[in-house]
Each structure stands twice: as C-alpha cells, then as structure tokens.
Amino acid sequence: MTEAVTSAAAPAPADFIRDIVAEDVAARRYAKIVTRFPPEPNGYLHIGHAKSICLNFGIARENHGRCNLRMDDTNPAKEDVEYVDAIIEDVQWLIAGWADHCLGFKPKGATPAAQVTDGRPDFYLGAAPGPDGAEPFFASDYFGPLYEFAVTLIGKGRAYVCDLSPKETEEYRGSPDKPGRDSPFRTRSVAENLDLFARMKAGEFPDGARSLRAKIDMASPNIWLRDPLLYRIRHTAHHHTGTQWCIYPLYDFAHCLSDYLEGITHSICTLEFVDHRALYDWLLESLGLPRALPHQYEFAKLNLGYTLVSKRKLLQLVQEKIVSGWDDPRMPTIAGFRRRGVPAAALRQFAYAIGVTKFDGLTDVALLEHTIREELNRTALRRLAVLKPVKLVLTNIPAGEVIACDATNNPQDENPTTRSVGLTREIYIEADDFAEVPPPKYFRLKPGGDVRLKYACIITCQEVVKDAAGRIVELHCTADLDSRAGGPNAARKVKGTIHWVSATQSIAAEVRLYDRLFNVPEPDADGAFLTHVNPHSLEIVTARIEPALAAAAPGQALQFERLGYFAVDAKAGTPGRLTFNRTISLKDTWTKGPAPK
C-alpha cells in the first residue's frame, strides 16, 4: 500500500479528475499535462492543502507532467514573505522522494517574457529549470502581462472602468434571487476606459474610487457573472513587487490568466469555486488566446474529525496563543505534523486513501492515525523508554553487574539488526505495568506474579516497598536468568512482557505527550471552536530512555516499545537533554474508551 505513494511503478489511484486527465491524454489535447498548486501566502499549509498537493503532484507524476508551485499573491494586504518561505519548505518536504522531479520552478527573479505564438502576442512562460537559483511561481510576477490582458479586454469592449463605490457596487449587484442593475458607467467608450484604466495604474485615484469590471450580464443567475471586478486600487506595498503597483487584479482575473501563462492544462480547485468556472472560461475565451486553454475542475476539500482545516481559524489559535505557533505539534499544519514526527509518506498515503470526489463529507481521523501507524510500524527504530518510572530491584543480580541483552531494532525489517541493552540490578519499569490490586485479565506485574522483561528475562515480584505515606517506592523481584534468549528456560511462557531501562545506564529526557486539540468531532460546528479546545492536549513528563537514544536526531522515526511512536523535537531540546514528541500512541485494544492519540 505504501508502495503506491513511494514507487513510480505503483498503480495510481483513480478518481473523476484523473479520469478527465486520462481522456485528455488519450485525445492528445495537450503536449504535456501541467497542474499547479496555488496557495495564497497568508498562512501555513495544513492537511487540507496536503490533499490538494498530493492530487496535483500525483497527476503530474503519473502523466510525466509538471506541477507548478505558485504563490497566489494578488492581495498585498494579507500576504507575507514569512509564509512564502514556510510554504516552499512544506511543499518540498511533502513531495520529497516522490514527486520532486515534477515540481515546476522558474529562474529566480524571472518574469514572463513577451513572445509571439501563432502570430499573436502571448506571454507563455517556458518549462521550469532545475532547483539551483530557482524559485516558485508568483502570480505577482504576472502583473505586467495581466495589465496588458486587461487593456486587451477593454479594447474588445468587454471591460469597463466603474466609478461606483464599494457600497454602491454591492447594491447594484442585486441578490441571489434578484437580478442586479447595470452600472451607470457600463457604457463608457473604449477610449475613455483605456484612459481611466491607465490613470488608475498611474496612481491618480484613491483606494476604492474606481475599479475595472468585466462587462457580462448584471441579470445573470450566477452572481459571479454580474460584471465582476477585475482590478481594484490599493496604494499598498506588495511583499513581492514592492511599490511598483497601486492597482491589483482580483482572484478571478489573475487566476485563469496565471494558469494560461504557465501553460497549465488542468486547474484543480475546491468546490466553492464551481460558480466561478463560468467566469474563468469567459475571461479566457474573451481574450482570443492562441494556445490551448486550461480548464478548471473542482473537488471537495478535506473535512477531518476533531480538527480544524481552515487557515483563518488556525491563525486564530496561533494569535491567541492556544498553541505555540503554526508548527506546534498539535497543529494540523504540514509543519506541525513534520515536527511531531509524522512522515510525509503517511500524509501522502492518507491523501490517497480518502480519495477525490465532489461529496462534502467528514473524514474520520482514525484513518489518518492508521496511515501514520502503518508507515511508522514499517520504518521506526524500536527503543526502550519508560515514561512514568517506578524503580525495580532485581535482588539476585549483584550491584555493578551489567548483563548484555540483544534487542531488535526493527522486527519488520527483512533482516533485523540488534543492539545491546544492559540489564542491571536496579531498573525502571512503567508505573502502569505494576498493579498491587490487578484488574481482571491483567497480564503485567503484580505481587507474587511473573512477567518477562523485554529482551531480558522473566522476573517474579517478591516485595512491594512503600514509604510512610503508603506510596510505592520500589519493587523487589528475582530474575530467572536462565529464561534469557538461548538459556535453558528461554521457552518459558508468561502472559505478559513489559519494557524497562537500566536505572544506572538510562538517561533522562523530556517527553511531550499529545492528545487531540479539540474534544468534539466538529470543533466549529457551532462557530465557537475556541470553547472546544482540549485542556489536556499536552502533557509533559520526564522519562528514562535507553542510552542508544542519545544519538537520536530529528526526522528519525522511533518507537518506544509498547508505548507509541516518538520523534526528537527539532526546536525544543537543550544540549545534553533531548525533547521527544509523541507522534502517536500504539493502538491499544486493552484499555477501553476513546482511542488515544
């Protein structure tokens, strides 16, 4: 299954959009399949974007095509370079080793050069160069050509400069069930429109004083065809173009033409743009463009149980300091998942598993958790760590003696390797693995009971030592050293096996245990997601970890045996003391109740 997202030879998933692409390929409608992923740099990418990235890059790689990363940055007021950098990093991480060869980049600083196609002016931007000195595409790099397109549209009598105020424009637009009215400026001459538009660009008018609008149909049942705005005046500096422009194109105008300029064939977006498709096509067709036109297709965005999939709301969590930042391991952002230890392949596998449809459903988080565990089970190095330590003394092992035990690094490997862990007189075991009064079917250690220490031997609990307050201080046990692997009692069966670390050889580490950020399946169903934040989404413990873990590095998948999957936090550690994030717990079919995260 994982092959499907890691191997180029693996069968691709099928969905209605891929069916359309396949038809276009069969009909040879395009020389090359080119998709794009067009985030607005006004926030970090989240799991919903991951779905879109996997779709767009997946289609590109399955068809020997290309997928352009394009900053959809036509609104200077909301965007920032901080987001541009984060988006690039997140996309590259997500597609690394899978579709990075399909990533469209352009030479740094390049803008589309005017050229002629079929004897007509065209602005086609050629194929992407290699990654050196390259950068993603920016819609703002097309402001020049876009302006020319607008001039062409005016020349064709299909756009006009409108002097209505924002409020008046809204009134003239009508409502869904009532047609709009023509703007009094709709009949301006081409010459006057040309002059006024040039003066808008020259900065002669204040913000909102005039706008450029398409001349379509104010009575259209589709609101997006009621003379939609194409350009607005904003005397605001732009993060990518500086103060070069004071008029900025709106999404509908910029997007279809950016697609065209880049040679996009399939422009895939979410369902809320279905109504805009008529405008997308109208603009492209009105311009009489020489090359094959891109087409827009829409799919349902991801809705995930117990999580927020909205940049705006995630921004709120950051601003109100409910999380430590966009990359807080509890955040459903790509950066958050990465920091938490979720492998990119697991996110890709999830994207494939949920499919692509036009049905607006709610995906069970359990599916995400499943793909994470599936990937981690394959790849994670097994290690011993005790999260909530209780001291245990093996009374028949002399102090100072170290018994070397071979521990398997990953039993899922074809040829598993081992490492040595030292068993000593004093060890730590998990507090949960001892019960003075055991519940029914308790397989772990209890007074007078036996349990196997993983990779070591069977022990028998002889005595429970308590302090004056009645709290357990330590457990005294005897070890059956003959029950070690290869020993005469190696085949001895006990019901339970527990993990442990040497008290003298282990080291301390901070471990952060995460639970879901929200305690209801649809956090914003009532519009009050802040009231559904799980107050116990983070628990910090000081754990004892086996010495081999001192060499662990961020990005390395680890399993603390019997506990879950963990990863070194790339940001939080201090020299000499590592911090681990629990990526996800192991599936627990014994402890009842809601699935732990």
Place this chain on the structure above:
RNA sequence: UGCCCGAUGGUGUAAUGGUAGCACAAACGACUCUGACUCGUUUUGUCUAGGUUCGACUCCUAGUCGGGCAGCCA
C-alpha cells in the same frame, strides 16, 4: 427562496446499464518476548417516489435532505 453542486454500511470510497466491492472503525477469535504487527470470522449500505429498460447505485422526472454563491478576500 434565484442559480450551482452533491447523496452507496458508523466513516471515507469503488462499481460508468449486468453478482454492491475495498479501506478505516467496531466486535469476536488465533498468534505473540510490543495487549503492537499479522491472520481469521462477523455486523452494517445504494435518500424517497415515479419512469425508461430483459435488467438501474448508474439514465430521466419530481421531491427530500445536505453544501456553496450576494468581498474592491482567495
């Protein structure tokens, strides 16, 4: 109530006029030096009503329910 989109087990998705299948979840069982993994078994589904057809999840009509659209946001 104008236009648009959608509806298949608990959840997500397949079947494109010919046996309703897969994954997740759940339950039970086997195995186990991870109560994990793996394996086996089981439960549960085509929104409603008409129509077309030898045959409808699929096509048509109407309805029901859900979602989207009235930013100079994307």
